[in-house]
Amino acid sequence: MNPQRLPLSKLLDAPFISLDETSIEMGSILFLFLCIVVITTSRRRRQLVRHLVQVASLVFFFFFVYSCLGVFGMIRNGLYGVSLIGSVYTEAFYWLALPTVVIASTLVAGPVFCGWVCPTGTIQELSVWVRQRVLPGKLRGTRVQLVLLGVALTSSVVIAITVSLSRELFVEDSSLHWAAILVLLCYLVVLGVLDDLPTRRLRLFSVVAIVVTAVSHVTITSPVHFAFTARDDPSSALTTVIIAAASFVVARSWCRYLCPWGFLMGWLSRWSRMRIVRRDDRCTQCNLCIERCDVGAIDVQHGVRAEQCQFCYACVDVCTESAFEVVDVWGIGTPREVAERCAAHRHSGSVCTCARATPAAER
């Protein structure tokens, strides 16, 4: 570390840290609420607005607030905050503030965090954007993908060895394990050994691993952790680079296969008020939406998979037939009740309007 790198990385220390280190966290909450307001009201040039929010999020969370938006850190912080309830309320608030707001916003406005705010997602999206500019066209199944992965893997090993020679590695550096697994999975998916869909279930094991370490009070730093704390954390930085490189080959591969927070968001979106659904009666099977969806949440047969959708609205905006709609599903019953109602409608021959509010996958 360069000792001249002064002062603290967080720019607004003085005016914000006044209430037991918690007012600055209020800033992060207000920022997220502002994001949600923008998201729910934005119609024109929505993708441009989304990218602006992503950039603002990177700047805001990297340079202003202390909250960790890391996909491991939010789970760990949330659990730690829960353990402090009843003893140290201000600290409990400090640790719980951000995870709680993200979860609440998911329930109210859909999993917008993943598509609009998450820095790990933004970095991957940037990687996809670069790939589309540098290597246009579909790469899947080509040798280019394997070569790219090989270059990423070799570079990573070289960097990791360099890091290893200069410092001692601990459990906290285990994000490197996740990075290695990600490269392996991308290799096997590209080679056709693994299928994309079942491999996504590994996210659950990511959650289990992080929860177990968190309750054991063991810290594993998140991929983007180095940017939040400006601490010497080469493992986190290297993992972030590998995630970006992997996304170059399989778009948002971290979100698809390993992100524990993404799994939680997907699980919570079952009860989310807002959903993006495809109206089959308007769909012309042009597959523009499937090509545009980075996370692969849409397929021809099932429409939008709610547990994979990141609410980026790309499909909504790209569809020329307005086949995708954002619907309010609260108040129409559980998915099972809606499915039963649909069946009753079909059985009786009456007009069924449930399709407007129910994703195809659940019908």
Place this chain on the structure above:
Amino acid sequence: MSRHDTRNSASIHLALSTEAQPAAWEFSGSGRAWSYQPGSGVWSSPSVASVGGRALLFVGSYDHDVYALDAATGEQRWQFTTGGRVEATPIVWYDGERTWVYVASRDRQVYALDAEVGRQQWTQSVVAFRPTLTEADLPSPCVGRVGDIAALFVPYWVADRSLPASQQEAGVLALEATTGRRLWSVSLGDNRLTAVLCAQAVGRPQVFVGSANGNLYALAADDGRILWQRTELDAVRGVPSLIVGAGGPRVVFSSKSGVVRSVDAESGAQQWSYRAGDWVIGSVVGTRVAGREAVLIGSYDHSLHALDLTTGRSLWRSDVGGAIYSAPALLAGDDGPVAVVAAWDHFLYGIDVSSGARRWRRFAGRPQWDVVGLEHSDWASPVTARIGGTWMVYHGSYDGVLRGWPLALLAGGASDDRRTNTRFWLSFPLVLVGVGGLALALTRRHRRAHDASTADDE
């Protein structure tokens, strides 16, 4: 004092004729340090004193015990078990007849022990027992006077988890040093406190204490009145230092925001401030640098800073290999005074106080779990003692071992770097094979289900 004097030197001269020449030793306590819960420290900072003609080292431990060791050999003299972790430095006080050791434990109790044999003399609870109370945070107390009575000043923080009584409470409690009788107590909000400093400032006894919400309090030792207080932007973690210089007595303290501040001990008025490049969580230490009064601070900016006591200007800064989490301890080596600090790169460093040049470094033990999590705990700072003409450096490491080194060994020996990443890299094939196999199993199951449904459709 938790750091031996009001200047926080963490250094003591014991003119003893020892039976054995001080030598390097290691002590592992109950041997259960491997099971310590990440998030809590293993050892308290030790204190060293002459007891019954012997140099004894007193240290609290994660395993609920307080140990008295022969400071020259590391041999255990006695141990005393409390009801909770002992993270506060045991305080030694000689009343003219007997030497006492005061131990503040997380079981909310203060124990007064006979320093020679470790027998309990009295115990006092900082708050009345309730079953819903959590463990308390009791930093190191100090011994001063309330009027004519020798008193022990105990900072505390307790919390009650029950919903009706839900509260957090911090304060300072004054107990009679020889009986444990309560003299007074003062409430200081609901944030954790630092160790207290007892000092005779401006002709009257005072008690100084910092808090996690950035306050520094000056209390009247007689009745606990708040004489003045200052508020910083971030937590005050280190015990304040009182230094009597040319401008009269002054309190120099630091906060986690990296700011070091010198204030008038009587009024609390600022004299100067200095901002380090990153957090400062250790105590400020008063010393002399090239004939001038100065203070030393270790910072997370990987540097030990020497500041002029009068102006606050930087005299030198010395870079080490990691963020400095400890307070410096001073010793007078053959080549001049040396400050000993501990850093997150797991080394102890000896820094020449006159010039800031590095004299030596020594590997001090690797963490049990991770380094990032270490930041959440208060870890032991080194202390030094001169025993029979030999300087010793003591440090309770986060690897579970308390070590004593003669200065000659540190200054003359090669650095003992035991870094190894073998286990870390060996875990990779295991993880990759495990997760890869799991992914393959999931894919095969998915394909079988898909084939079955296709066959059904046909």
